[in-house]
Amino acid sequence: MVYCGKPSKGCHTCRQRKIRCDQQPDGCSQCAKSKRTCPGYRSQLDVMFRNESTRIEKKVKARAKVVRSTAPASESASPNSSETTSSPSTAVVPLIVSPPPNVDELATGYFTSNHCSHVFFGPNTGVFSARLADPWITDITPALLYCMKAVGLSGLARLHHDPRMLNRAWGQYSEAIRLTNQALASPTEALKDGTLLSVIILGVFESSNGRTRQSLDAWAAHINGAAALLSLRGRKQITTAVGRRMFFQVTSNMLINCIQKDIPFPKEVQALMQGMRDAQLARTNASDPLQPIWRLRELMVELANFRADVQKHRISDPHQIIARCIELDTAILSNMQAFPEDVAYTRIYTTEDPDVVLDGFYDIYPDFWMVQIFNTMRNFRILLHGMVRGTLLRGFSAKPPLFTSPEYTRQLQLSVDTLYSLQADVCASVPQQIGYASRAKRRGQQPPALHQPWRDFDQDLLPVRPIGTEYLPIIRSSGNNLLNWSLFLVGNMDITTDKTRAWVIDRLEEIGSMMGMHHGTVLAKFVRELRDEKERARR
Known part of the structure; x- marks a missing residue:
């Protein structure tokens, strides 16, 4: 998974028109003014991380194909030679290596490894912790993700003595507060486990930093x-x-x-x-x-x-x-x-x-x-x-x-x-x-x-x-x-x-x-x- 930067939160129509979307819960006002039905908003987690495995695999195979096509023709080995010539059927297949994790992925990993006690976060979130976990199958809300990154980054900052990483942690903390307050304003989001856990983790960040x-x-x-x-x-x-x-x-x-x-x-x-x-x-x-x-x-x-x-x-x-x-x-x-x-x-x-x-x-x-x-x-x-x-x-x-x-x-x-x-x-x-x-x-x-x-x-x-x-x-x-x-x-x-x-x-x-x-x-x-x-x- 690759972090793709902060995605646009606007509805599909506003993103296509490249105009500002006010993201009202019942549909944005831009669509309302145009008397069209607002198509709604995409999940931030779906676009925040992108699965790059297929693209990386194609890229490596393409590079391997170029290397094979430009390599000099192999000479036949003499009977006394210990070398053999590789045929296409026995060519070495390139090893597909996953891209290294970025700093945000390292932060969430650090958080789950060092702060979570016997819990994991859903099968589709990519964030797991603990050998013996509660059967908690749930999505990570945007607020919860920022909370986890804030605490994880602050821990990594102490580990590596990196003040820039600590500044980044405080930035994630500020965004976590904003998103948590936004969730608290919603009657449905406020009741979710992720929202309560976000508030708990905000307290952990404050006591840590x-x-x-x-x-x-x-x-x-x-x-x-x-x-x-x-x-x-x-x-x-x-x-x-x-x-x-x-x-x-x-x-x-x-x-x-x-x-x-x-x-x-x-x-x-x-x-x-x-x-x-x-x-x-x-x-x-x-x-x-x-x-x-x-x-x-x-x-x-x-x-x-x-x-x-x-x-x-x-x-x-x-x-x-x-x-x-x-x-x-x-x-x-x-x-x-x-x-x-x-x-x-x-x-x-x-x-x-x-x-x-x-x-x-x-x-x-x-x-x-x-x-x-x-x-x-x-x-x-x-x-x-x-x-x-x-x-x-x-x-x-x-x-x-x-x-x-x-x-x-x-x-x-x-x-x-x-x-x-x-x-x-x-x-x-x-x-x-x-x-x-x-x-x-x-x-x-x-x-x-x-x-x-x-x-x-x-x-x-x-x-x-x-x-x-x-x-x-x-x-x-x-x-x-x-x-x-x-x-x-x-x-x-x-x-x-x-x-x-x-x-x-x-x-x-x-x-x-x-x-x-x-x-x-x-x-x-x-x-x-x-x-x-x-x-x-x-x-």
């Missing part, structure tokens, strides 16, 4: 846009495997965004989540191994709404705040115990690489889905015990003190100990996620120039995990958003030591530079500013 604080808002805007699409798509989206996977991915990002900003989770999306769970339980006769995951998401919704109520002073009584935090923490601990035993991680102790391995140990998880689940639960508990600690300290310093019972002193110590333990577990999960495990195995050898997302997870395990592949994130690298947030939470804690905070800053910067998730660099700046502020306060 955004280098300013405003890029965090841009990422949140894409998440909010995806949330609006979930409401528009309704319950029908949870009837397909790919629909459920995208729903899971978008709502996961929504939960992070709501908890970060202390805003309530949208009720209409919460209702869809409940409907999705009910449908799953109906299929599995209430023996669903995903029960702990469903419960985790329900608890995250409760946490988001609780924090929003505290932020808006709808809940202000300190005793009530502490009691609710302990209640939610007890629920999450119970849910953690409900996960199967074989999803546990393995702790590795080492004295090597103290700059990467904090305090001499790190953990190995069976797959990238489980490390996200464990860190989600840890983040959940960090927020709760942080709220408990802050509320107790304010209550102890009040005049008169709000808390005088010894149980509150014990709770303060318990919360502080828990925060340190959770902090250590989050930090121990990082080396595997940034590719350290494979580097450790190849010690003494040259490490790869670029760490791809989730390099160190055994993909062959995924289909047989108790949680299954159906609920894996459809865009694998989006898990780095959770990794960034987890590290930011650790670095932003009041109890964090200078050593740990410096380590967090280094890891966030490494995620930004080596893994190409530049939101890590932005969050590193936040943590560095907090460190500098604390240093000034100590002087």
Whole structure:
């Protein structure tokens, strides 16, 4: 397939007349003015790529024919000669070689290889990914194609240190936004899987390439846009495997965004989540191994709404705040115990690489889905015990003190100990996620120039995990958003030591530079500013 440049989007009549076509959905106005029926518009994907195999084959055969007709006549070999004369019937047939891929084809290939998780795109699109894929037979919309090229080009730009390719990626991103907005304006296009996936990938691009604080808002805007699409798509989206996977991915990002900003989770999306769970339980006769995951998401919704109520002073009584935090923490601990035993991680102790391995140990998880689940639960508990600690300290310093019972002193110590333990577990999960495990195995050898997302997870395990592949994130690298947030939470804690905070800053910067998730660099700046502020306060 050969990229043919940006094709004209006008109708057939306007293209023949070589006039501007306004491409109205019901027929262009030029045809309407001429009182003729508009013939409609051709598929952009059909003309964007052209199959050149036949033309190249004819060209090679023609060149071979010219070579044969102009070659000198062969002389007869002597009996003592080891050479023989080729006859026409034994002539060598020229090898037909496909043309090399252009930069856009390389970009889509890079995207599907490094960002897609067990999914492929239709039999006629030429874009496939994953040995074990969902049966998703669909066309790639123009907006989706530009989104894929934008993310792929940005990855190739980092790989080859090519700023021109990065500029091209931003150009593709701008066009992707335009086409996505155009799709969102159509009642039919807005409901397509490709449109929702486009919005998800736009968020991935922003988290990968955004280098300013405003890029965090841009990422949140894409998440909010995806949330609006979930409401528009309704319950029908949870009837397909790919629909459920995208729903899971978008709502996961929504939960992070709501908890970060202390805003309530949208009720209409919460209702869809409940409907999705009910449908799953109906299929599995209430023996669903995903029960702990469903419960985790329900608890995250409760946490988001609780924090929003505290932020808006709808809940202000300190005793009530502490009691609710302990209640939610007890629920999450119970849910953690409900996960199967074989999803546990393995702790590795080492004295090597103290700059990467904090305090001499790190953990190995069976797959990238489980490390996200464990860190989600840890983040959940960090927020709760942080709220408990802050509320107790304010209550102890009040005049008169709000808390005088010894149980509150014990709770303060318990919360502080828990925060340190959770902090250590989050930090121990990082080396595997940034590719350290494979580097450790190849010690003494040259490490790869670029760490791809989730390099160190055994993909062959995924289909047989108790949680299954159906609920894996459809865009694998989006898990780095959770990794960034987890590290930011650790670095932003009041109890964090200078050593740990410096380590967090280094890891966030490494995620930004080596893994190409530049939101890590932005969050590193936040943590560095907090460190500098604390240093000034100590002087």
